[in-house]
Amino acid sequence: MTGIRLQAPAPGWSIDADVVVVGSGVAGLTAALRCTAAGLRTVVVTKARLDDGSTRWAQGGIAAALGEGDTPEQHLDDTLVAGAGLCDEEAVRLLVTDGPDAVRRLIATGARFDTDPTGTIALTREGGHHRRRIAHAGGDATGAEISRALVDAVRDRAVRTIENALVLDLLTDADGRTAGVTLHVMGEGQHDGVGAVHAPAVVLATGGMGQVFSATTNPAVSTGDGVALALRAGAEVSDLEFVQFHPTVLFLGPDAEGQQPLVSEAVRGEGAHLVDADGVRFMVGQHELAELAPRDIVAKGIMRRMREQGARHMYLDARHFGAAMWESRFPTILAACRAHGIDPVTRPVPVAPAAHYASGGVRTDLHGRTTVPGLYACGEVACTGVHGANRLASNSLLEGLVFAERIADDIAASTARAGAPVPHPAPTLLPLLAPETRTRIQHVMTTGAGVLRSAASLAEAADALDAVHAEALSDGPDGNKAAEPGVESWETTNLLCVARVLVTAARRREETRGCHWREDRPDRDDAAWRRHLVVRLGPDRTLDVRPTDTQDFPPTDADAPREP
Numbered sequence: 001m002t003g004i005r006l007q008a009p010a011p012g013w014s015i016d017a018d019v020v021v022v023g024s025g026v027a028g029l030t031a032a033l034r035c036t037a038a039g040l041r042t043v044v045v046t047k048a049r050l051d052d053g054s055t056r057w058a059q060g061g062i063a064a065a066l067g068e069g070d071t072p073e074q075h076l077d078d079t080l081v082a083g084a085g086l087c088d089e090e091a092v093r094l095l096v097t098d099g100p101d102a103v104r105r106l107i108a109t110g111a112r113f114d115t116d117p118t119g120t121i122a123l124t125r126e127g128g129h130h131r132r133r134i135a136h137a138g139g140d141a142t143g144a145e146i147s148r149a150l151v152d153a154v155r156d157r158a159v160r161t162i163e164n165a166l167v168l169d170l171l172t173d174a175d176g177r178t179a180g181v182t183l184h185v186m187g188e189g190q191h192d193g194v195g196a197v198h199a200p201a202v203v204l205a206t207g208g209m210g211q212v213f214s215a216t217t218n219p220a221v222s223t224g225d226g227v228a229l230a231l232r233a234g235a236e237v238s239d240l241e242f243v244q245f246h247p248t249v250l251f252l253g254p255d256a257e258g259q260q261p262l263v264s265e266a267v268r269g270e271g272a273h274l275v276d277a278d279g280v281r282f283m284v285g286q287h288e289l290a291e292l293a294p295r296d297i298v299a300k301g302i303m304r305r306m307r308e309q310g311a312r313h314m315y316l317d318a319r320h321f322g323a324a325m326w327e328s329r330f331p332t333i334l335a336a337c338r339a340h341g342i343d344p345v346t347r348p349v350p351v352a353p354a355a356h357y358a359s360g361g362v363r364t365d366l367h368g369r370t371t372v373p374g375l376y377a378c379g380e381v382a383c384t385g386v387h388g389a390n391r392l393a394s395n396s397l398l399e400g401l402v403f404a405e406r407i408a409d410d411i412a413a414s415t416a417r418a419g420a421p422v423p424h425p426a427p428t429l430l431p432l433l434a435p436e437t438r439t440r441i442q443h444v445m446t447t448g449a450g451v452l453r454s455a456a457s458l459a460e461a462a463d464a465l466d467a468v469h470a471e472a473l474s475d476g477p478d479g480n481k482a483a484e485p486g487v488e489s490w491e492t493t494n495l496l497c498v499a500r501v502l503v504t505a506a507r508r509r510e511e512t513r514g515c516h517w518r519e520d521r522p523d524r525d526d527a528a529w530r531r532h533l534v535v536r537l538g539p540d541r542t543l544d545v546r547p548t549d550t551q552d553f554p555p556t557d558a559d560a561p562r563e564p
């Protein structure tokens with residue numbers, strides 16, 4: 001327990017539950033449905049509407065060994081290669097072995113995947129997969145369909161939900177065990193203002209942190225709230241330096257900011273080529289899978305060619321698909337391109353890498369337990385050990401499903417009881433950052449800690465973030481310039497917190513591995529760096545960074561049987 005809290009008014013209302021799930025993507029809703037099925041009083045808290053998170057935006061699909069001749073072992077091999085030596089093999093084995101049945105359960109819940117004329121699930125390929133293994137829905141609207149099915153199921157089963165609610169901090173009992181969360185409900189719904197949900201189990205499924213960069217495929221809600229909350233609660237986070245930059249994001253100009261349209265890897269899986277300004281296929285010869293190499297390799301290939309040619313983007317050429325295929329297989333991407341004046345049927349699509357996925361996050365064991373008893377994490381906010389230094393394409397929806405189910409089973413089997421929430425005896429209230437600071441943080445991160453990093457660029461980023469931090473501290477509770485509590489200032493404060501951890505870890509990792517690309521350390525260094533960087537926030541707000549060789553952590557009292 002750090003005792004560090006966001007400045008916020010005291011809760012004005014509270015409700016009781018057995019479990020509170022924070023987030024409503026594939027991971028959150030899967031956990032909530034399974035907890036509900038186990039008879040647990042479950043409350044889902046979500047920042048916007050139930051379907052507003054990252055899941056809805058997933059295009060390509062969900063990876064699982066469903067095809068003829070494919071096996072979990074082959075899926076495991078591809079995942080380990082993409083993870084560049086840092087996957088936890090046991091976690092990956094669980095993922096790929098449970099995966100096919102988890103997808104079948106999702107279908108039983110109501111998700112409708114695309115099928116071939118015989119009614120068999122249609123499978124495509126994406127980067128790093130040696131087989132067709134990606135199930136998709138609505139052509140390129142897989143996440144939207146999964147979200148629809150899960151939201152319908154949550155409504156059918158009358159799971160209690162609180163929408164438009166930003167989670168603030170973890171509540172703990174006198175033993176330091178999870179006892180619920182505080183949250184701020186934004187205007188609509190039954191409750192309003194700051195309140196609390198009291199529960200002995202909290203599942204963080206808050207998604208990613210892409211908004212820490214200027215341009216990202218992530219929606220506006222992805223501001224790293226779960227990682228920041230976990231750090232303040234004293235939990236460990238791991239692998240935060242491994243931010244995946246998706247190679248093919250529609251290029252809308254050098255100054256484009258915020259959420260950018262994704263052009264799914266599945267487009268390359270179906271035969272599109274990456275070409276430079278001269279029409280040359282530059283990935284051929286760089287990797288045996290050419291355009292379908294793991295995503296970090298393709299992103300690097302694009303960046304290198306952009307530098308060689310002084311170009312701001314490359315092109316994805318799929319004119320040979322023809323209009324009919326574009327319309328039936330990739331309707332979402334076609335519409336997004338046309339909305340920006342680019343017709344992929346008649347011209348190559350300009351693309352460049354942009355921040356896409358946090359491979360690291362809140363460190364968990366194989367049951368999704370964090371290092372704080374009663375606090376769980378799943379989905380993008382978590383670091384289960386599945387992704388290592390670089391997530392394999394379309395493993396994220398699967399990870400959300402499989403580990404959410406494991407968490408629900410663990411909570412249902414637990415006899416742990418929380419005492420009443422108690423205030424920390426000496427809380428440190430974080431001064432809040434003014435919302436205008438957000439753009440500054442995003443520019444610092446994009447310039448210094450983006451797809452290409454170096455000791456110098458990271459040092460500059462660290463100094464700039466320290467300056468933002470120091471200004472906030474000097475303008476803190478005793479000063480007169482600290483921002484007022486409010487959604488934007490809480491989010492901006494969370495963004496600074498995750499940015500500092502990310503830069504700290506990226507500076508420490510003096511090598512290039514997976515999606516962490518250091519220009520000054522171009523080689524992978526297994527002797528020194530085949531290990532994770534685990535970070536904790538100290539009570540004095542310093543960051544404690546610890547290298548570790550494994551994903552294991554000592555058992556917490558969540559493992560111990562408890563008196564009912």
Ligand code: SIN
Nearest residue numbers: 059060264265393394
């Ligand atoms: C894509 O469709 O290219 C994104 C899939 C993913 O991020 O796994």
